[in-house]
Amino acid sequence: MxxxxxxxxxxxxxxxxxxxxxxxxxxxxxxxxxxxxxxxxxxxxxxxxxxxxxxxxxxxxxxxxxxxxxxxxxxxxxxxxxxxxxxxxxxxxxxxxxxxxxxxxxxxxxxxxxxxxxxxxxxxxxxxLPYPLIRRIFELKILQCHGMGIQSFFCVHCGKTEKLRYFSFEEGGVICDDCRQIAEGREIDPQVLYVLQFLGSCRINEIYSFTLKDEIFLEFEWIVKRFFKTHVEHRFRSEQMLEMV
Ligand SMILES: [Zn+2]
The missing domain is CATH 2.40.50.140 (Nucleic acid-binding proteins)
Known part of the structure; x- marks a missing residue:
């Protein structure tokens, strides 16, 4: 049966x-x-x-x-x-x-x-949207669905919500000016921070509702790519095909 x-x-x-x-x-x-x-x-x-x-x-x-x-x-x-x-x-x-x-x-x-x-x-x-932008949004959101999203609303060290000007890949989110003394982080463009915050809080059916200027996209892409590689060790077979397009 x-x-x-x-x-x-x-x-x-x-x-x-x-x-x-x-x-x-x-x-x-x-x-x-x-x-x-x-x-x-x-x-x-x-x-x-x-x-x-x-x-x-x-x-x-x-x-x-x-x-x-x-x-x-x-x-x-x-x-x-x-x-x-x-x-x-x-x-x-x-x-x-x-x-x-x-x-x-x-x-x-x-x-x-x-x-x-x-x-x-x-x-x-x-x-x-351009396919490379869809890709990076998808990568970011699937990590979020899996409980590994980027923390973009408060400092991962002290919890402050202001002067968030740095980003730590290892610690998974933003760092404020004050904590920069004790934590490693690279500067993040305020417009890219806004994109991360939007994607972290918008309704799921709004994630593909915007495009980005080239220079903002390149920075956003770089951050998502590096964040993904830092937290996901697996290498995907179909990623090699993507490099050919
Ligand atoms: Zn802080």
């Missing part, structure tokens, strides 16, 4: 299995990241053909056996097929999926990261 699950989620990755099947990794709201076998779906006439693809967002009905899970049916809400149309958007989407996979696990509700990924796919598909 198998248990039937109904979950909503996004297909993060797909691997061929045998001649006709695929193994899907789906990030679900209810069960976190799960592995599901989609049987027969490689035949174009099969009812699961369209749903068994990367980036598809929808509802999935799954039979949970003792060892494996099998996809019974799916209702596609958004196929995000436009993300599979250019090399550039494939590279970015794969990277976002790899990060979402890294930061989630099975058996845990993953509503926030799923929502972040969904909004990120919408922003990519509509080209709302």
């Amino acid at each position: 198998s248990n039937i699950l109904k979950v909503s989620g996004i297909v993060l990755s797909v691997y061929p299995l045998g001649e006709n099947d695929k193994n899907l990794t789906i990030l679900t709201k209810e069960r976190g990241k799960i592995q599901v076998v989609s049987r027969g779906c490689r035949r174009t006439s099969h009812p699961l053909f369209a749903a068994s693809n990367e980036y598809v967002y929808g509802e999935f009905v799954i039979a949970e056996g003792r060892v494996m899970k099998y996809l019974n049916s799916a209702e596609i809400h958004m196929s995000f097929s436009n993300l599979r149309e250019s090399f550039e958007s494939i590279c970015y989407s794969s990277y976002f999926c790899e990060l979402a996979s890294y930061f989630t696990m099975e058996g845990q509700e993953e509503k926030d990261i799923l929502n972040l990924l969904y909004l990120t796919f919408l922003a990519l598909g509509k080209k709302l």
Whole structure:
């Protein structure tokens, strides 16, 4: 006897299995990241053909056996097929999926990261912002969802909320003028600080609502990149592809 699950989620990755099947990794709201076998779906006439693809967002009905899970049916809400149309958007989407996979696990509700990924796919598909800016915002927000966000509202040493003019990568946030004597930190541009504070406090559906002047973006990018590398030791396979675009 198998248990039937109904979950909503996004297909993060797909691997061929045998001649006709695929193994899907789906990030679900209810069960976190799960592995599901989609049987027969490689035949174009099969009812699961369209749903068994990367980036598809929808509802999935799954039979949970003792060892494996099998996809019974799916209702596609958004196929995000436009993300599979250019090399550039494939590279970015794969990277976002790899990060979402890294930061989630099975058996845990993953509503926030799923929502972040969904909004990120919408922003990519509509080209709302330059892709490199979407990338850095995504990296910042996924760390925040994971409890590793940047502290941008008060000094990480003394808790003061004024004269926040320095940033410490190791300590994960801003440092005030007074604490600069005892703590290491590099200067941070007030406009970049404002961007960090905005992203730390805005509603999730507002994160892709702004663009930045080139010089502000470069500073913001540098800070997020270094902060991410300081706190996440893992190296992502799809990051190498991103360097080619
Ligand atoms: Zn301080």
